[in-house]
Amino acid sequence: MGAGAGKTRRMPRAVRERQMLDAAVRTFARLGYRAASMDGIAELAGVSKPLVYLYLHSKEDLFTAVIRREARALVDAVRAGVEPSLPADAQLWAGLRAFFTHTAEHPDGWAVLHHQARTHGEPFAAEVAAMREEIVAFVTALIGAAAREAHGTPDLPARDVAGLAQALVGAAESLAGWANETEGVSAKEAAATLMNFAWAGLGNLMRGERWAAGR
Template identity: 70%
Template sequence: MGAVKSKRMPRAVREQQMLDAAVLTFARRGYRAASMDEIAEVAGVSKPLVYLYLNSKEELFSAVIRREAAALAEAVRAAVEPGVSADRQLWSGLKGFFAHTAEHPDGWTVLHQQARTQGEPFAVEVAVLRAEIVEFVTAMIGAAAQEAGCDREPAAREVSGLAHALVGAAESLADWANSGGPGAGERPPAKDTAATLMNFAWAGLGRLMAGERWSPGS
Protein backbone atom coordinates (compact mmCIF):
# COMPACT_ATOMS: atom_id res chain seq x y z
CA MET A 1 0.00 0.00 0.00
CA GLY A 2 1.50 3.32 -1.10
CA ALA A 3 2.25 6.21 1.23
CA VAL A 4 -0.54 8.73 1.64
CA LYS A 5 0.40 12.04 0.10
CA SER A 6 -0.18 15.13 2.22
CA LYS A 7 -2.33 17.88 0.80
CA ARG A 8 -0.46 20.62 -0.95
CA MET A 9 -0.62 23.95 0.85
CA PRO A 10 -2.40 26.61 -1.26
CA ARG A 11 0.03 29.06 -2.86
CA ALA A 12 -1.46 32.08 -1.09
CA VAL A 13 -1.08 30.43 2.32
CA ARG A 14 2.48 29.30 1.59
CA GLU A 15 3.40 32.80 0.39
CA GLN A 16 2.07 34.38 3.59
CA GLN A 17 4.09 31.87 5.58
CA MET A 18 7.22 32.97 3.73
CA LEU A 19 6.39 36.65 4.25
CA ASP A 20 5.90 36.03 7.97
CA ALA A 21 9.35 34.45 8.13
CA ALA A 22 10.83 37.31 6.12
CA VAL A 23 9.33 39.96 8.44
CA LEU A 24 10.86 38.28 11.47
CA THR A 25 14.26 37.80 9.80
CA PHE A 26 14.52 41.28 8.29
CA ALA A 27 13.47 42.90 11.58
CA ARG A 28 15.96 41.00 13.69
CA ARG A 29 18.89 40.67 11.28
CA GLY A 30 18.51 43.73 9.08
CA TYR A 31 18.00 43.75 5.32
CA ARG A 32 21.66 43.42 4.41
CA ALA A 33 22.50 40.66 6.88
CA ALA A 34 19.33 38.61 6.31
CA SER A 35 19.79 35.71 3.93
CA MET A 36 17.34 33.75 1.83
CA ASP A 37 18.69 30.58 3.43
CA GLU A 38 17.70 31.86 6.87
CA ILE A 39 14.28 33.02 5.69
CA ALA A 40 13.62 29.62 4.09
CA GLU A 41 14.68 27.86 7.28
CA VAL A 42 12.37 30.00 9.44
CA ALA A 43 9.51 29.40 6.98
CA GLY A 44 10.20 25.66 6.94
CA VAL A 45 10.61 25.50 3.16
CA SER A 46 13.45 25.10 0.70
CA LYS A 47 15.35 28.13 -0.60
CA PRO A 48 14.44 27.30 -4.24
CA LEU A 49 10.77 27.46 -3.25
CA VAL A 50 11.24 30.96 -1.82
CA TYR A 51 12.85 32.05 -5.08
CA LEU A 52 10.09 30.36 -7.07
CA TYR A 53 7.40 32.32 -5.21
CA LEU A 54 9.14 35.65 -4.67
CA ASN A 55 11.96 35.75 -7.24
CA SER A 56 14.66 37.63 -5.30
CA LYS A 57 15.58 39.08 -1.93
CA GLU A 58 14.74 42.56 -3.22
CA GLU A 59 11.28 41.52 -4.39
CA LEU A 60 10.69 39.66 -1.13
CA PHE A 61 11.58 42.77 0.89
CA SER A 62 9.30 44.92 -1.27
CA ALA A 63 6.45 42.43 -0.79
CA VAL A 64 7.00 42.53 2.98
CA ILE A 65 6.92 46.34 3.02
CA ARG A 66 3.72 46.48 0.96
CA ARG A 67 1.97 43.92 3.14
CA GLU A 68 2.96 45.52 6.43
CA ALA A 69 2.15 49.03 5.19
CA ALA A 70 -1.30 47.97 3.98
CA ALA A 71 -2.01 46.22 7.28
CA LEU A 72 -1.03 49.29 9.31
CA ALA A 73 -3.07 51.69 7.18
CA GLU A 74 -6.10 49.40 7.38
CA ALA A 75 -5.74 49.09 11.17
CA VAL A 76 -5.80 52.87 11.58
CA ARG A 77 -8.77 53.32 9.23
CA ALA A 78 -10.73 50.52 10.90
CA ALA A 79 -10.07 51.90 14.39
CA VAL A 80 -11.45 55.38 13.75
CA GLU A 81 -14.95 55.81 15.13
CA PRO A 82 -17.28 57.33 12.50
CA GLY A 83 -19.71 60.10 13.34
CA VAL A 84 -17.98 61.27 16.53
CA SER A 85 -16.12 64.47 17.38
CA ALA A 86 -12.74 65.17 15.82
CA ASP A 87 -10.84 64.55 19.04
CA ARG A 88 -12.58 61.17 19.48
CA GLN A 89 -11.69 60.25 15.91
CA LEU A 90 -8.05 61.14 16.47
CA TRP A 91 -8.04 59.29 19.79
CA SER A 92 -9.45 56.12 18.27
CA GLY A 93 -7.08 56.35 15.30
CA LEU A 94 -4.06 56.72 17.59
CA LYS A 95 -5.20 53.75 19.67
CA GLY A 96 -5.47 51.70 16.48
CA PHE A 97 -2.02 52.81 15.36
CA PHE A 98 -0.28 52.04 18.64
CA ALA A 99 -2.18 48.79 19.11
CA HIS A 100 -1.09 47.57 15.68
CA THR A 101 2.55 48.57 16.10
CA ALA A 102 2.62 46.93 19.55
CA GLU A 103 1.04 43.72 18.24
CA HIS A 104 3.34 43.64 15.19
CA PRO A 105 6.68 45.02 16.44
CA ASP A 106 8.69 43.20 13.76
CA GLY A 107 6.52 44.66 11.02
CA TRP A 108 6.94 48.13 12.49
CA THR A 109 10.71 47.66 12.68
CA VAL A 110 10.81 46.69 9.01
CA LEU A 111 8.71 49.71 8.01
CA HIS A 112 10.20 52.41 10.19
CA GLN A 113 13.81 51.33 10.68
CA GLN A 114 14.81 48.95 7.88
CA ALA A 115 12.95 50.10 4.76
CA ARG A 116 13.71 53.79 5.24
CA THR A 117 17.46 53.22 5.35
CA GLN A 118 17.83 51.04 2.25
CA GLY A 119 17.14 53.68 -0.40
CA GLU A 120 14.83 53.35 -3.37
CA PRO A 121 12.54 51.64 -4.08
CA PHE A 122 12.02 50.57 -0.47
CA ALA A 123 11.94 54.04 1.07
CA VAL A 124 9.40 55.11 -1.55
CA GLU A 125 7.02 52.34 -0.46
CA VAL A 126 7.12 53.63 3.13
CA ALA A 127 6.75 57.24 1.98
CA VAL A 128 3.49 56.29 0.27
CA LEU A 129 2.15 54.85 3.54
CA ARG A 130 3.23 57.92 5.49
CA ALA A 131 1.60 60.28 2.97
CA GLU A 132 -1.66 58.34 3.28
CA ILE A 133 -1.68 58.64 7.07
CA VAL A 134 -0.68 62.33 6.97
CA GLU A 135 -3.54 63.03 4.56
CA PHE A 136 -5.93 61.27 6.93
CA VAL A 137 -4.71 63.29 9.95
CA THR A 138 -4.80 66.52 7.93
CA ALA A 139 -8.48 65.97 7.23
CA MET A 140 -9.18 65.39 10.93
CA ILE A 141 -7.37 68.57 12.00
CA GLY A 142 -9.27 70.52 9.37
CA ALA A 143 -12.52 69.01 10.62
CA ALA A 144 -11.57 69.96 14.18
CA ALA A 145 -11.10 73.57 13.13
CA GLN A 146 -14.55 73.63 11.54
CA GLU A 147 -16.08 71.87 14.51
CA ALA A 148 -14.58 74.42 16.90
CA GLY A 149 -15.98 77.27 14.81
CA CYS A 150 -12.79 79.24 15.41
CA ASP A 151 -12.70 82.76 14.05
CA ARG A 152 -9.37 82.28 12.38
CA GLU A 153 -9.31 78.91 10.66
CA PRO A 154 -5.75 77.57 10.26
CA ALA A 155 -4.34 77.89 6.75
CA ALA A 156 -4.02 74.72 4.68
CA ARG A 157 -0.23 74.90 4.95
CA GLU A 158 -0.41 75.15 8.73
CA VAL A 159 -2.81 72.22 8.99
CA SER A 160 -0.52 70.13 6.78
CA GLY A 161 2.45 71.03 8.96
CA LEU A 162 0.57 70.10 12.13
CA ALA A 163 -0.41 66.75 10.59
CA HIS A 164 3.20 65.98 9.65
CA ALA A 165 4.34 66.90 13.16
CA LEU A 166 1.68 64.69 14.76
CA VAL A 167 2.48 61.70 12.54
CA GLY A 168 6.20 62.14 13.22
CA ALA A 169 5.53 62.22 16.95
CA ALA A 170 3.43 59.05 16.71
CA GLU A 171 6.18 57.24 14.80
CA SER A 172 8.82 58.26 17.33
CA LEU A 173 6.58 57.30 20.24
CA ALA A 174 5.89 53.88 18.71
CA ASP A 175 9.65 53.28 18.49
CA TRP A 176 10.06 54.32 22.12
CA ALA A 177 7.17 52.17 23.36
CA ASN A 178 8.18 49.06 21.40
CA SER A 179 11.85 49.24 22.31
CA GLY A 180 11.34 49.81 26.03
CA GLY A 181 13.51 52.92 25.69
CA PRO A 182 14.60 55.24 28.52
CA GLY A 183 11.75 55.61 30.99
CA ALA A 184 9.50 53.21 29.10
CA GLY A 185 10.17 50.11 31.21
CA GLU A 186 7.96 47.30 29.97
CA ARG A 187 6.00 48.05 26.82
CA PRO A 188 3.16 50.33 27.87
CA PRO A 189 -0.40 49.47 26.79
CA ALA A 190 -1.37 51.00 23.45
CA LYS A 191 -4.11 52.99 25.16
CA ASP A 192 -1.58 54.62 27.48
CA THR A 193 0.75 55.46 24.62
CA ALA A 194 -2.12 57.03 22.68
CA ALA A 195 -3.13 59.03 25.76
CA THR A 196 0.44 60.32 26.09
CA LEU A 197 0.31 61.76 22.58
CA MET A 198 -3.24 63.09 22.98
CA ASN A 199 -2.24 64.90 26.18
CA PHE A 200 0.74 66.43 24.40
CA ALA A 201 -0.91 67.29 21.09
CA TRP A 202 -4.60 67.87 21.64
CA ALA A 203 -4.19 70.39 24.44
CA GLY A 204 -2.15 72.54 22.08
CA LEU A 205 -4.50 71.94 19.15
CA GLY A 206 -7.44 72.85 21.35
CA ARG A 207 -5.89 76.21 22.19
CA LEU A 208 -5.07 76.78 18.53
CA MET A 209 -8.67 76.08 17.55
CA ALA A 210 -9.75 78.60 20.19
CA GLY A 211 -7.71 81.23 18.39
CA GLU A 212 -4.75 81.33 20.76
CA ARG A 213 -1.30 81.72 19.22
CA TRP A 214 2.11 81.36 20.76
CA SER A 215 4.38 84.36 20.28
CA PRO A 216 8.14 84.56 20.93
CA GLY A 217 7.61 88.06 22.34
CA SER A 218 10.16 90.76 21.78
Protein backbone atom coordinates in the same frame (compact mmCIF):
# COMPACT_ATOMS: atom_id res chain seq x y z
CA MET B 1 -6.03 2.32 2.45
CA GLY B 2 -7.81 5.16 0.59
CA ALA B 3 -6.70 6.40 -2.79
CA GLY B 4 -5.23 9.57 -1.27
CA ALA B 5 -3.29 7.83 1.50
CA GLY B 6 0.41 8.53 1.52
CA LYS B 7 0.09 11.63 -0.63
CA THR B 8 1.19 15.01 0.72
CA ARG B 9 -1.56 17.60 0.71
CA ARG B 10 -0.54 20.59 -1.34
CA MET B 11 -0.65 23.76 0.66
CA PRO B 12 -2.47 26.63 -1.08
CA ARG B 13 -0.12 29.20 -2.61
CA ALA B 14 -1.58 32.03 -0.52
CA VAL B 15 -0.81 30.13 2.69
CA ARG B 16 2.76 29.41 1.58
CA GLU B 17 3.31 33.03 0.64
CA ARG B 18 1.98 34.18 4.01
CA GLN B 19 4.38 31.82 5.77
CA MET B 20 7.27 33.17 3.72
CA LEU B 21 6.31 36.78 4.38
CA ASP B 22 5.86 36.10 8.10
CA ALA B 23 9.32 34.55 8.23
CA ALA B 24 10.77 37.41 6.20
CA VAL B 25 9.27 40.07 8.50
CA ARG B 26 10.80 38.40 11.53
CA THR B 27 14.17 37.93 9.84
CA PHE B 28 14.47 41.42 8.36
CA ALA B 29 13.40 43.04 11.63
CA ARG B 30 15.89 41.14 13.76
CA LEU B 31 18.87 40.80 11.42
CA GLY B 32 18.46 43.71 9.05
CA TYR B 33 18.11 43.66 5.29
CA ARG B 34 21.77 43.06 4.48
CA ALA B 35 22.36 40.28 7.01
CA ALA B 36 19.12 38.46 6.23
CA SER B 37 19.51 35.49 3.91
CA MET B 38 17.04 33.72 1.66
CA ASP B 39 18.30 30.43 3.12
CA GLY B 40 17.41 31.55 6.64
CA ILE B 41 14.01 32.85 5.59
CA ALA B 42 13.21 29.62 3.75
CA GLU B 43 14.25 27.53 6.76
CA LEU B 44 12.17 29.62 9.16
CA ALA B 45 9.16 29.41 6.81
CA GLY B 46 9.58 25.63 6.47
CA VAL B 47 9.92 25.73 2.69
CA SER B 48 12.74 25.22 0.22
CA LYS B 49 14.90 28.11 -0.94
CA PRO B 50 13.95 27.52 -4.62
CA LEU B 51 10.29 27.87 -3.64
CA VAL B 52 10.97 31.29 -2.09
CA TYR B 53 12.62 32.38 -5.34
CA LEU B 54 9.78 30.88 -7.38
CA TYR B 55 7.12 32.81 -5.48
CA LEU B 56 8.95 36.04 -4.62
CA HIS B 57 11.79 36.14 -7.18
CA SER B 58 14.58 37.90 -5.28
CA LYS B 59 15.59 39.25 -1.89
CA GLU B 60 14.73 42.78 -3.04
CA ASP B 61 11.29 41.68 -4.25
CA LEU B 62 10.71 39.83 -0.99
CA PHE B 63 11.65 42.88 1.07
CA THR B 64 9.38 45.07 -1.06
CA ALA B 65 6.50 42.62 -0.61
CA VAL B 66 7.05 42.68 3.16
CA ILE B 67 7.03 46.48 3.26
CA ARG B 68 3.85 46.68 1.19
CA ARG B 69 2.04 44.11 3.32
CA GLU B 70 3.01 45.67 6.63
CA ALA B 71 2.28 49.20 5.40
CA ARG B 72 -1.16 48.22 4.10
CA ALA B 73 -2.00 46.44 7.36
CA LEU B 74 -1.05 49.50 9.42
CA VAL B 75 -3.02 51.96 7.28
CA ASP B 76 -6.04 49.65 7.26
CA ALA B 77 -5.86 49.26 11.05
CA VAL B 78 -5.83 53.03 11.60
CA ARG B 79 -8.73 53.61 9.22
CA ALA B 80 -10.75 50.74 10.69
CA GLY B 81 -10.24 52.10 14.19
CA VAL B 82 -11.95 55.42 13.45
CA GLU B 83 -15.73 55.84 13.49
CA PRO B 84 -16.59 58.74 11.14
CA SER B 85 -19.70 59.70 13.13
CA LEU B 86 -17.66 60.57 16.23
CA PRO B 87 -16.48 64.11 17.08
CA ALA B 88 -13.07 65.01 15.66
CA ASP B 89 -11.20 64.65 18.94
CA ALA B 90 -12.71 61.19 19.50
CA GLN B 91 -11.75 60.21 15.95
CA LEU B 92 -8.16 61.34 16.51
CA TRP B 93 -8.03 59.45 19.79
CA ALA B 94 -9.39 56.32 18.15
CA GLY B 95 -6.90 56.62 15.31
CA LEU B 96 -3.99 56.98 17.71
CA ARG B 97 -5.20 54.02 19.76
CA ALA B 98 -5.44 51.93 16.60
CA PHE B 99 -1.96 53.01 15.45
CA PHE B 100 -0.22 52.21 18.72
CA THR B 101 -2.17 48.98 19.20
CA HIS B 102 -1.12 47.76 15.77
CA THR B 103 2.54 48.72 16.16
CA ALA B 104 2.62 47.07 19.60
CA GLU B 105 1.03 43.87 18.31
CA HIS B 106 3.32 43.79 15.26
CA PRO B 107 6.70 45.03 16.52
CA ASP B 108 8.67 43.23 13.81
CA GLY B 109 6.51 44.76 11.10
CA TRP B 110 6.94 48.21 12.62
CA ALA B 111 10.71 47.71 12.90
CA VAL B 112 10.85 46.88 9.19
CA LEU B 113 8.81 49.96 8.26
CA HIS B 114 10.36 52.44 10.67
CA HIS B 115 14.00 51.35 10.65
CA GLN B 116 14.95 48.88 7.93
CA ALA B 117 13.00 50.18 4.92
CA ARG B 118 14.10 53.77 5.43
CA THR B 119 17.80 53.03 5.65
CA HIS B 120 18.34 50.98 2.51
CA GLY B 121 17.45 53.48 -0.20
CA GLU B 122 15.09 53.11 -3.10
CA PRO B 123 12.70 51.57 -3.86
CA PHE B 124 12.14 50.67 -0.20
CA ALA B 125 12.05 54.22 1.18
CA ALA B 126 9.49 55.22 -1.45
CA GLU B 127 7.16 52.43 -0.34
CA VAL B 128 7.26 53.67 3.25
CA ALA B 129 6.86 57.28 2.14
CA ALA B 130 3.67 56.36 0.29
CA MET B 131 2.27 54.74 3.44
CA ARG B 132 3.24 57.75 5.54
CA GLU B 133 1.60 60.20 3.17
CA GLU B 134 -1.64 58.21 3.29
CA ILE B 135 -1.65 58.42 7.09
CA VAL B 136 -0.71 62.13 7.00
CA ALA B 137 -3.61 62.81 4.60
CA PHE B 138 -5.96 61.00 6.97
CA VAL B 139 -4.75 63.01 9.99
CA THR B 140 -4.90 66.24 7.98
CA ALA B 141 -8.59 65.59 7.33
CA LEU B 142 -9.21 64.97 11.05
CA ILE B 143 -7.49 68.21 12.08
CA GLY B 144 -9.41 70.12 9.43
CA ALA B 145 -12.64 68.61 10.73
CA ALA B 146 -11.72 69.68 14.26
CA ALA B 147 -11.27 73.27 13.08
CA ARG B 148 -14.66 73.22 11.40
CA GLU B 149 -16.28 71.79 14.53
CA ALA B 150 -14.70 74.50 16.67
CA HIS B 151 -15.57 77.48 14.48
CA GLY B 152 -18.07 76.34 11.89
CA THR B 153 -15.48 77.32 9.28
CA PRO B 154 -11.97 76.01 8.63
CA ASP B 155 -10.17 78.93 10.35
CA LEU B 156 -6.84 77.15 10.39
CA PRO B 157 -4.92 77.83 7.16
CA ALA B 158 -4.33 74.74 5.03
CA ARG B 159 -0.58 75.09 5.50
CA ASP B 160 -0.95 75.06 9.29
CA VAL B 161 -3.18 71.99 9.14
CA ALA B 162 -0.69 70.18 6.89
CA GLY B 163 2.21 71.07 9.18
CA LEU B 164 0.37 69.92 12.28
CA ALA B 165 -0.46 66.60 10.61
CA GLN B 166 3.19 66.05 9.65
CA ALA B 167 4.31 66.85 13.20
CA LEU B 168 1.71 64.57 14.76
CA VAL B 169 2.56 61.61 12.52
CA GLY B 170 6.29 62.11 13.10
CA ALA B 171 5.74 62.15 16.84
CA ALA B 172 3.60 59.00 16.63
CA GLU B 173 6.34 57.20 14.70
CA SER B 174 9.00 58.04 17.28
CA LEU B 175 6.72 57.28 20.20
CA ALA B 176 5.79 53.87 18.76
CA GLY B 177 9.44 52.87 18.61
CA TRP B 178 9.97 54.05 22.17
CA ALA B 179 6.85 52.27 23.43
CA ASN B 180 7.91 48.99 21.81
CA GLU B 181 11.36 49.22 23.37
CA THR B 182 10.22 50.33 26.85
CA GLU B 183 8.85 47.67 29.17
CA GLY B 184 5.42 48.33 30.61
CA VAL B 185 4.29 51.03 28.16
CA SER B 186 0.87 50.06 26.79
CA ALA B 187 -0.62 51.14 23.48
CA LYS B 188 -3.26 53.11 25.38
CA GLU B 189 -0.63 54.91 27.43
CA ALA B 190 1.37 55.83 24.32
CA ALA B 191 -1.77 57.08 22.59
CA ALA B 192 -2.80 59.12 25.65
CA THR B 193 0.67 60.69 25.88
CA LEU B 194 0.49 61.93 22.32
CA MET B 195 -3.19 62.88 22.53
CA ASN B 196 -2.59 65.05 25.59
CA PHE B 197 0.42 66.67 23.95
CA ALA B 198 -1.33 67.29 20.64
CA TRP B 199 -4.82 68.19 21.77
CA ALA B 200 -3.65 70.79 24.29
CA GLY B 201 -1.98 72.69 21.48
CA LEU B 202 -4.75 72.04 18.99
CA GLY B 203 -7.30 73.23 21.52
CA ASN B 204 -5.52 76.57 21.83
CA LEU B 205 -5.38 76.93 18.07
CA MET B 206 -9.08 76.19 17.78
CA ARG B 207 -9.71 79.06 20.22
CA GLY B 208 -7.46 81.34 18.19
CA GLU B 209 -4.75 81.37 20.86
CA ARG B 210 -1.42 81.17 19.05
CA TRP B 211 1.97 80.96 20.65
CA ALA B 212 4.35 83.73 19.61
CA ALA B 213 8.04 84.21 20.32
CA GLY B 214 8.95 87.06 22.63
CA ARG B 215 5.87 86.92 24.82
